[in-house]
Amino acid sequence: MRRLIVACAAIAMLATACKEQAAAPETGGPKRLVVGFSQIGAESAWRTAETESIRSEAQARGVDLKFSDAQQKQENQISALRSFITQKVDAIILAPIVETGWEPVLREAKRAGIPVVLVDRGVDVDDDSLYTTLIASDFVEEGRMAGRWLAERLGGSGRIVELQGTPGSAPAIDRKRGFEEAIAEFPGMTVVRSQSGDFTRAKGKEVMEAFLKAEREKIDAVYAHNDDMALGAIQAIEEAGLKPGTDVVLVSIDGVRAAFEAMVQGKLNCTVECNPLLGPAAFDAVERALAGETLPKWIKVEDRVFDQSVAAEVIDTRKY
Ligand code: AHR
8 A cells, every 4th residue: 555655755856856847947937928919010111129128128038929920010919919828838928909999809818818918009998907007108208208309409490291100099089189289389371281101111101292293383391200100201201302301391109210310411300209118117017917017007108309400319229
């Protein structure tokens, strides 16, 4: 009988050891975290920098990152989240393309006990316990900063065209609102045309070409919700025989390297920073949530305004 008990105990110990071996990395350390990351796509230089920041931070922390590119479709993001839930990941990082339509899948994640950390864009849900935290800039304030800068530059009056971001996305909604708020104090500042350029350079150029055809010399300034669309608009302005940065003033948001280069060349006048390097904060949030901490619902990223006057001096210090 005693031999039987000893044999059973040995088998049980062996089984536990095998299970741990399967979960642990080859080095035999603690279990590797598995995190699913649902990214919107690769529409802009900003987005590429954000993806890179999350990927490299995962690697630095030894996290097994399951990356899914939604190619600009919310339904792809929802399927990715469902697949992460089925795979029983430890946590999910989500950059939601639009604000609405997330409730059902976030409830599924909550029921499965999987924390969801939102990065960059927020969601519109009645129950904020459906996500752990949002790590993002204040997009309304970015719009206000762009509006204030432009009002000062134009002396409080001018005809402006606006290139909006992806319809229904938090940055497009909030940057529009913030800008309108800021210029409302200047009755001479009017947005004469406003259309989505989907946050891409190609669409920004296309929409700007249409604006130029319709308005020609009557455009004093361009307000673009991101740098990529402003860079597309610069091409359209040049092809129309005008001088961007001089004949038409341009202000945009993001602060990517190409925007600084355009400012150094005198083609872009101002960019409002929106920091995409969210990897470290995202994984800090994941680790804190898994340790049982309650996080603030919004971890705000601070941004600054950069215009042509400082571009040459700071360009080499830029990290994205
Ligand atoms: O959500 C952040 C915005 O999305 C960036 O400003 C833009 O470039 C991106 O595609």
